[in-house]
Amino acid sequence: MSLLELKNVSYTYSSGTPFEITAIEDINLTIEKGSFVGIIGHTGSGKSTLIQHFNALLKPTTGQVLLNGKDINQSKQSAHEARFKVGLCFQYPEYQLFETTVYRDIAFGPTNMGLSEDEIKERVREAAELVGLTDELLKKSPFELSGGEKRRAAIAGIIAMRPEVLVLDEPTAGLDPSGRKKILGMISEFRKSTNSTVIIVSHSMEDVASLAEKIIVMNKGRIYKYADVHEIFTKSEELAALGLEVPPVTSIFLKLKEKGLDVNTDIYTKEQAEKELLRYLKREGIAW
Amino acid sequence: MRMTDYDDKKSGKTPLIEFINASYSYDTEEGAETPPAVKDVNFSISRGEFVAILGHNGSGKSTVAKMTNAILHPTKGKVIVSGMDTSDEALEIRIRQLVGIVFQNPDNQIVSTIVEEDVAFGPENLGVPPAEIRQRVDEALKTVGMYEYRLHEPHRLSGGQKQRVAIAGVLAMKTDCIVLDEPTAMLDPVGRKEVISTIKRLNKELGITVVLVTHFMDEAVLADRIIIMNDGRIVKDGTPQEVFSDVKTIRETGLELPIGANLAERLRNSGINLKKGILTAEDFAEAFSQFVVNNR
Numbered sequence: 001m002s003l004l005e006l007k008n009v010s011y012t013y014s015s016g017t018p019f020e021i022t023a024i025e026d027i028n029l030t031i032e033k034g035s036f037v038g039i040i041g042h043t044g045s046g047k048s049t050l051i052q053h054f055n056a057l058l059k060p061t062t063g064q065v066l067l068n069g070k071d072i073n074q075s076k077q078s079a080h081e082a083r084f085k086v087g088l089c090f091q092y093p094e095y096q097l098f099e100t101t102v103y104r105d106i107a108f109g110p111t112n113m114g115l116s117e118d119e120i121k122e123r124v125r126e127a128a129e130l131v132g133l134t135d136e137l138l139k140k141s142p143f144e145l146s147g148g149e150k151r152r153a154a155i156a157g158i159i160a161m162r163p164e165v166l167v168l169d170e171p172t173a174g175l176d177p178s179g180r181k182k183i184l185g186m187i188s189e190f191r192k193s194t195n196s197t198v199i200i201v202s203h204s205m206e207d208v209a210s211l212a213e214k215i216i217v218m219n220k221g222r223i224y225k226y227a228d229v230h231e232i233f234t235k236s237e238e239l240a241a242l243g244l245e246v247p248p249v250t251s252i253f254l255k256l257k258e259k260g261l262d263v264n265t266d267i268y269t270k271e272q273a274e275k276e277l278l279r280y281l282k283r284e285g286i287a288w
Numbered sequence: 289m290r291m292t293d294y295d296d297k298k299s300g301k302t303p304l305i306e307f308i309n310a311s312y313s314y315d316t317e318e319g320a321e322t323p324p325a326v327k328d329v330n331f332s333i334s335r336g337e338f339v340a341i342l343g344h345n346g347s348g349k350s351t352v353a354k355m356t357n358a359i360l361h362p363t364k365g366k367v368i369v370s371g372m373d374t375s376d377e378a379l380e381i382r383i384r385q386l387v388g389i390v391f392q393n394p395d396n397q398i399v400s401t402i403v404e405e406d407v408a409f410g411p412e413n414l415g416v417p418p419a420e421i422r423q424r425v426d427e428a429l430k431t432v433g434m435y436e437y438r439l440h441e442p443h444r445l446s447g448g449q450k451q452r453v454a455i456a457g458v459l460a461m462k463t464d465c466i467v468l469d470e471p472t473a474m475l476d477p478v479g480r481k482e483v484i485s486t487i488k489r490l491n492k493e494l495g496i497t498v499v500l501v502t503h504f505m506d507e508a509v510l511a512d513r514i515i516i517m518n519d520g521r522i523v524k525d526g527t528p529q530e531v532f533s534d535v536k537t538i539r540e541t542g543l544e545l546p547i548g549a550n551l552a553e554r555l556r557n558s559g560i561n562l563k564k565g566i567l568t569a570e571d572f573a574e575a576f577s578q579f580v581v582n583n584r
Binding site: 042043146147148173174176177178179203205243244251255256259260261270274277278281284286287288 | 347447448547558573576
C-alpha cells in the first residue's frame with residue numbers, strides 16, 4: 001500500500017528572482033507502507049530538498065505530495081499533521097538540542113502534539129529505551145552527553161512522536177565506528193518494533209546497502225533510478241559516473257571477479273562477504 | 289609504543305611538533321575542575337611525516353589537533369613547534385605560519401566572497417607583499433586543483449571543493465605542516481576522494497607534514513604512522529600494519545579494522561591464514577586470489 005506519494009513535484013528556490021534554481025524537478029515517487037528506503041546522490045543532487053517535501057517543510061512549486069492519499073499541503077491543518085506523522089531528523093540533529101534536561105528535550109515533540117502528561121511520559125521512556133539512553137542520562141543536561149549520545153537523544157525526540165515515517169538525513173555523519181553501529185542498530189530495532197516506514201539519506205553506501213531494501217538515486221534534481229538494492233549496486237560503472245560508488249565490501253568482490261575468481265558480487269555487508277568467501281573455497285574444493 | 293624521541297635523536301631529525309607531558313582541561317562555566325580532555329601526552333612528529341590520529345568521539349584527538357598550533361595551550365606540560373613553545377604568546381603568529389589547521393565543516397571556514405580572496409586572507413594577515421600574495425595564491429590553488437575556480441563564489445562550490453580551498457588557504461601561508469580535523473566527515477564519496485588525494489599529494493610530492501584526524505579507517509591506512517587516542521591518552525603509536533594487527537586494542541577503543549583487515553581477520557577465525565599486513569580492499573583481493581592459486 002502506498003503511504004507517501006509525490007506527483008510531478010518540482011521545487012524552485014528564490015523563484016522569480018535572478019538567483020532562481022530548480023532543486024528538484026518532476027519527481028514521481030511512491031513509498032510503500034513499511035518499506036525501508038535509502039536515498040543516495042552527490043552533494044547538490046536534491047536529496048535534502050526532496051525529503052523536506054515529505055512533511056510539508058517545503059511546499060512544492062508545482063505538483064502534489066500525498067500522505068495516505070491526502071494532499072498534505074491542502075491546508076495549514078494537514079501540513080501540521082504531516083509534521084507529526086512524518087518525523088524528519090536533520091543532519092547533525094544534536095545541534096538542535098536546547099532543553100535543560102534530556103527528558104524535556106525528548107518530550108518537546110509529544111508536548112507540542114497536545115498529549116496528556118502520562119502519555120508523554122510513556123512515550124519518552126519508550127523512545128529513550130529504544131535508543132539506549134538510561135534513566136540516569138535523561139536527568140542530565142543534553143550538553144553533558146557524548147557526541148553519539150546526543151545524536152541518539154535527538155532521534156529519540158522524533159521517535160517519541162511515533163511517526164508513521166521516520167526520515168533520517170545522514171544519521172551517522174561524524175560519528176566514530178562504535179557510535180555509527182549503535183545508531184544503525186537502533187534504526188533497525190525501531191523498524192522491527194514499530195513496523196514503521198524508514199527513509200535514510202546517506203553518503204555511506206555501506207550503511208544504505210546493509211539497511212535499505214530499495215534505493216532512490218538522485219542526480220541533478222531528478223530521480224535517476226528507484227530500485228532494489230541489488231539492482232542499484234550491480235551497476236558500479238553507472239554509479240561512478242554519478243559520483244557515487246559501490247559499498248567497500250562489494251568493491252572487493254568486483255576485484256576478485258576481475259582476477260578471474262567466480263564469486264558472487266552481490267555482496268554488501270562483511271557478514272555476507274565472510275559467508276561467500278568460505279562458500280567459494282568449499283565449492284572450488286580448496287582446502288585449508 | 290614507539291619511542292619517537294629516541295628515534296629522532298638517533299636519526300638526527302629535529303621534530304617539527306613535540307608534545308611533552310602535555311595535558312589539557314576545558315574550563316567549565318563555574319570554573320570548576322573538569323577531567324582533562326588530554327592527559328599527559330608524549331609524542332613527536334618529524335618533518336615530512338604523514339600521521340593519522342584515530343579515536344572515538346571524545347577521545348581527545350580534536351583537542352590535540354588544536355594544541356598543535358596554539359589555538360589551545362596545554363594546561364600542563366608543553367607543546368613545542370620547531371623549537372617554539374606554543375604557550376608563548378609572542379610566538380603565536382610564527383607558530384601558525386608553520387602549522388595550519390583545516391576543520392570539519394567547510395562552511396565555517398570561508399571568509400570571503402571570491403575563492404582567491406579567501407585563499408589570500410592568511411598571507412594578507414601575515415603582511416606578505418601583494419605581488420608575492422598573488423604568486424602564492426595562484427600556486428596554492430593550482431596545487432589543490434582549484435585554480436580554474438579562483439574567481440568563483442566559494443559558497444556555490446561543492447563540499448570537497450570548499451575543503452580544497454581551505455587547504456589552499458593554509459598552503460598560501462607556506463606552512464610546513466597541515467593538520468586536518470575530520471576534513472571529510474561532511475563530504476560525499478567524490479568529495480572525500482578529492483580531499484584525500486590532495487592531502488596525499490601534498491605529503492608525497494611537496495613534502496608537507498600532514499596530521500589527519502579521522503573516523504575513517506580507510507583514510508588512516510594511507511598514513512605512514514597512526515596514533516590511537518583513548519580517554520585523553522595515546523594507547524597505540526606505530527605503522528598502519530602494526531596498529532591494525534592489534535585487534536584487541538582496536539576493538540577496545542571503539543574503532544574498527546579497515547575493510548581488508550576485517551575480512552582477513554574473519555577468515556583467520558575460520559582457520560584460513562592469508563598473509564600478514566592486509567589492510568585495504570586491494571590488499572585483500574590480491575592476497576585472497578593468491579591464496580586460491582597456491583592452494584588449488
